[in-house]
Amino acid sequence: MYRIMMIDDEYAIHLSLRKLVERSGLRIEVAGEAEDGVEALDILENCRPDIIVTDICMPEMDGLEFIRRVRESHPQMHFIILSGHDNFEFARQAMRYGVSDFLLKPIDPAQFHATLERACRELEERKTRFSRQTKWTLAQQRHKARLAELLWSADEPEALEQTREIMTLFETMGPKEVSLSRYAHMLISELLSALEERGLMLNMDTGEEQWAQDDPLACGRQIEDKVKEMLKMIRGARNLGSHHNIQKAKRYIEENYAMEDLSLQEVADSVGMSVTYLSRTFKSETNMNFVKYLVQVRMEKARELLAESGLSAQEAAYRVGFSDYVHFSKTFKKFHGLTPSAYRKQCKAMNGG
Secondary structure (H helix, E strand, O other): OEEEEEEOOOHHHHHHHHHHHHOOOOOEEEEEEEOOHHHHHHHHHHHOOOEEEEEOOOOOOOHHHHHHHHHHHOOOOEEEEEEOOOOHHHHHHHHHOOOOEEEEOOOOHHHHHHHHHHHHHHHHHHHHHHHHHHHHHHHHHHHHHHHHHHHHOOOHHHHHHHHHHHHHHHHHHOOOOOOHHHHHHHHHHHHHHHHHHOOOOOOOOOOHHHOOOOOHHHHHHHHHHHHHHHHHHHHHHHHHHHHHHHHHHHHHHHHHOOOOOOOHHHHHHHHOOOHHHHHHHHHHHHOOOHHHHHHHHHHHHHHHHHHHOOOOHHHHHHHOOOOOHHHHHHHHHHHHOOOHHHHHHHHHHHOOO
């Protein structure tokens, strides 16, 4: 049901228009009536009309000034103008305000009915367009967010499938006034921005002129190629960054192995990585997990201490982060084939001690 407001300083016009609306059989109800533009502005928000029928010549505020003011806050309002004179200047100004319906008094019932029908049809079409646009906007936002996630995780098969779904969505629901090449440019630019927000800057040309203008298949292939290029750059940047961070993590371990409670969390914090990501990439880079690598570093340092210093086996254990000598001794023997004491004696004998 659409709501209509009528503005005219003649009571007879109000009565006539009301009857015509009520007898029209259209889904329209009279929401409010006013004698001039000032009164109409006062009751506008309470009436919430979809259609306004207004006279041009009224006291206090004429119809054109009223339309101008309403347009500032209600740009989609549908206006029907009434005039007692066939005045071209009024019509010209009305068109400037986006008014296409201009009726002369006395009102011809058939013409008024046709005008109302056209207003309802335009409102219905506008509602349909808005609904379609809303669905399209929400759907593409959801799909683009998903594609950005897949790019970030470097999942190429899923990313390409999601890209095809986005292009199908554009072809079936996208706004007609946006060209495919324009949308391709916007899509890649938004994906690059989403990755930039995560701290990943990719230097890629997204110029609108590079896309196939009138060939959906060709443009679709170009977009997929861009997605593949992005994935390659992401993997390259991530591998380089991971390698750098793992080298930093290894240095941190080698500088702090003597701390008995040295943990993966502390190492992760030192290189600015999550524990889960560090654990996974550390094993990928070194072919061993954090604990095994730490123990290896400690055992190598212990071997050096026992071979090159006068420290006792127990003192060497403390120096490399072990407070439990029995555990240290078993671990050392597992790595070097001798207990710490036996290894120390062997080194002394070899050195002539």
